[in-house]
Amino acid sequence: MQEAVTAVGGDDPADGLRAVLVLRRLVEAVEAEHVIRARRAGWTWEEVGDALGVSRQAVHKKYRKLT
Amino acid sequence: MFERFTEDVRRAVLTAAEEASNRRGDPKLGTEHLLLGSACVGHPVTDAFDLSPERIRARLVEWDARALRAVGIDADVESLQPPPSRKRLRRFLPRGHVPFNRAAKRALQRTLHICVAEGHRAVTVPHLLAALALGGHNDPAVRLLRSLGIEPADLDAAIRRSWRAA
Numbered sequence: 001m002q003e004a005v006t007a008v009g010g011d012d013p014a015d016g017l018r019a020v021l022v023l024r025r026l027v028e029a030v031e032a033e034h035v036i037r038a039r040r041a042g043w044t045w046e047e048v049g050d051a052l053g054v055s056r057q058a059v060h061k062k063y064r065k066l067t
Numbered sequence: 068m069f070e071r072f073t074e075d076v077r078r079a080v081l082t083a084a085e086e087a088s089n090r091r092g093d094p095k096l097g098t099e100h101l102l103l104g105s106a107c108v109g110h111p112v113t114d115a116f117d118l119s120p121e122r123i124r125a126r127l128v129e130w131d132a133r134a135l136r137a138v139g140i141d142a143d144v145e146s147l148q149p150p151p152s153r154k155r156l157r158r159f160l161p162r163g164h165v166p167f168n169r170a171a172k173r174a175l176q177r178t179l180h181i182c183v184a185e186g187h188r189a190v191t192v193p194h195l196l197a198a199l200a201l202g203g204h205n206d207p208a209v210r211l212l213r214s215l216g217i218e219p220a221d222l223d224a225a226i227r228r229s230w231r232a233a
Contacts, residue, residue, distance in 0.1 A: 023138075
């Protein structure tokens, strides 16, 4: 992990900054996929929120329309 | 601001928005998308510089892969895009109306200024390209042009020459 953080940039800040954006997009896609799976498997919003380290309300607000 | 924009340049901007949201899932419309939109619409000047949508898209995908490698991740960038069939996943990703970032807004303002300064009545794709070519050193469209072997000043000069010739 430390390697990933310090490897940032090499020579070009554009690469490191763009990496942040691409990773953010990946995180959103992975999160959505797995929240949906968990809900289908009968997880409660509280369980999903706890697993993600956020509140039940936060996860419900973001995903209620999808599941 | 858009009253003077011709159909072509409007289509370039709309295509830029589609490319930003659907294909790349970028949160904002930037100058790189405007350049891609212009190339999609096409014009003799983009042909002359071999500025094709395919080349630009390929370069943007390469950049994303290089960016991830720079932080130690070797991934297939295309696979990180939301699969088009998964409508529910796409709901989270910005789509449809993508806001312009500051550089893209400024580029559109410059587009209009160039048109007015040249004494032209209508804004066309070359005005947009000339505006994009005038971006700063770190501007994504400028970087994109340079990485495709096109010096922005040469593109600008070619466009202005075509106006003189007309």
